[in-house]
Amino acid sequence: MLNLIRNLTVILSFIICSHANANSIDTLERERAKILNLILDKSISIGERKKRLEISKMRLLDLERMTINDKNINKNPNHRTIKAFENFDLTFLVHSSLEKEKPISVTWLEKIGFTTENLMSTRVTRK
Amino acid sequence: MKNINYRFILIITTSFFYSMASFANNSSGDWKPQIVEKMYLLPPKHLNKVLNNDFNKSMLALNLQTTDNKIKDRIEKISELNSMLKGASKNETLEIKHQIIINKRDYIKDMSNLLTMKRQKLDTKKSFFQKIQKNIRNSSLNRKTNSEFLNNKNNALKRAESIDFKILDSAAHSMSKTSKYFKQYQINKDAVKKLKLAIQKHPMSNKNILSKDPKNKMETVKNYVHNIDTEISVLEMKEEMINYMAKIVALDAMSLAEEVAFDSQNQNEIVSTNFNDPVNVISVFTN
Numbered sequence: 576m577l578n579l580i581r582n583l584t585v586i587l588s589f590i591i592c593s594h595a596n597a598n599s600i601d602t603l604e605r606e607r608a609k610i611l612n613l614i615l616d617k618s619i620s621i622g623e624r625k626k627r628l629e630i631s632k633m634r635l636l637d638l639e640r641m642t643i644n645d646k647n648i649n650k651n652p653n654h655r656t657i658k659a660f661e662n663f664d665l666t667f668l669v670h671s672s673l674e675k676e677k678p679i680s681v682t683w684l685e686k687i688g689f690t691t692e693n694l695m696s697t698r699v700t701r702k
Numbered sequence: 703m704k705n706i707n708y709r710f711i712l713i714i715t716t717s718f719f720y721s722m723a724s725f726a727n728n729s730s731g732d733w734k735p736q737i738v739e740k741m742y743l744l745p746p747k748h749l750n751k752v753l754n755n756d757f758n759k760s761m762l763a764l765n766l767q768t769t770d771n772k773i774k775d776r777i778e779k780i781s782e783l784n785s786m787l788k789g790a791s792k793n794e795t796l797e798i799k800h801q802i803i804i805n806k807r808d809y810i811k812d813m814s815n816l817l818t819m820k821r822q823k824l825d826t827k828k829s830f831f832q833k834i835q836k837n838i839r840n841s842s843l844n845r846k847t848n849s850e851f852l853n854n855k856n857n858a859l860k861r862a863e864s865i866d867f868k869i870l871d872s873a874a875h876s877m878s879k880t881s882k883y884f885k886q887y888q889i890n891k892d893a894v895k896k897l898k899l900a901i902q903k904h905p906m907s908n909k910n911i912l913s914k915d916p917k918n919k920m921e922t923v924k925n926y927v928h929n930i931d932t933e934i935s936v937l938e939m940k941e942e943m944i945n946y947m948a949k950i951v952a953l954d955a956m957s958l959a960e961e962v963a964f965d966s967q968n969q970n971e972i973v974s975t976n977f978n979d980p981v982n983v984i985s986v987f988t989n
Contacts, residue, residue, distance in 0.1 A: 629876060636869065637883045643862045650844070652851050660854035663861065673868045674861065
């Protein structure tokens with residue numbers, strides 16, 4: 576009897592979990608992480624980085640548009656989704672960079688506080 | 703023990719399907735509104751029209767029409783039989799009265815069916831509007847809780863739309879190929895813009911109070927439910943009338959039965975006096 580109940584529980588949980596779908600924000604976040612990884616990758620040449628960024632940028636633009644126009648996320652948005660829309664410039668990097676007319680890398684670095692002024696005002700100290 | 707458990711589960715499962723099947727059988731001749739959610743935004747008059755059109759296509763409407771025709775036929779037959787009563791002999795009168803009572807009984811049956819179907823129609827309509835009410839309540843509740851998020855999302859949408867031309871420009875200079883989605887997005891976006899403009903210019907758009915103000919929307923739907931409630935109470939009164947009619951027909955039947963019994967009793971009495979009372983048979987002996 577216990578075995579039967581255990582099996583039924585496994586089957587039911589499988590059926591319930593199979594309805595879960597990937598959120599458009601999650602897909603966007605994965606692509607965004609790839610781009611940031613590419614920006615910070617020291618092992619590739621500048622030309623290679625530029626070429627690969629161009630391709631990734633178009634893919635990220637599509638995903639950003641899909642996320643912005645996705646009406647399904649209006650219903651019960653999770654914490655990640657709410658936070659993503661609170662920080663438009665960080666979430667929608669391609670849109671933000673086109674709006675500011677700056678490269679993606681500059682837009683992202685500026686947004687997290689790595690501006691030229693900030694870096695220039697720092698000094699090397701020894702603790 | 704294991705076998706008993708399996709049998710127990712089997713019985714529960716089959717009984718569940720049996721109950722489902724019986725539930726489905728009960729719903730034959732039902733009306734389930736096939737209205738898409740987008741139509742909830744229609745102006746009140748149009749929503750009602752669409753709902754009525756949907757009803758007219760249902761099995762319930764067909765059954766309602768058939769029963770209605772049957773009732774008309776029965777009334778015609780009853781009035782025809784009533785008109786035949788004047789010149790009829792005693793035996794014919796009894797037969798006609800009998801036919802009238804049968805037709806009245808059938809009329810009451812059909813009328814009762816008709817009222818049940820009308821009730822079903824009104825109940826379905828009521829639950830439809832109650833569902834809309836629930837949706838409005840839920841959406842306004844969601845709107846309240848998600849208002850900040852929705853604001854951010856709308857701002858994101860506006861910002862994205864404002865740089866559409868920049869995106870196009872950038873894509874033209876870009877070294878990489880644009881995707882299929884990118885091309886389709888542009889085409890669809892233009893089409894949606896045109897449609898939105900057409901909706902704004904449409905004369906009926908100004909009359910659409912349902913989509914503009916949720917308070918008005920709720921009020922209108924409440925009015926609908928109120929009207930349906932009044933119609934249901936009228937139907938209940940009609941059902942009471944049918945009960946009284948049934949009582950009258952039952953009394954008519956009793957009276958006819960008594961009449962027939964009395965006649966046959968009279969005939970029997972005549973026969974009995976003919977044979978059992980010597981006074982009545984004197985003439986037989988004297989002639």
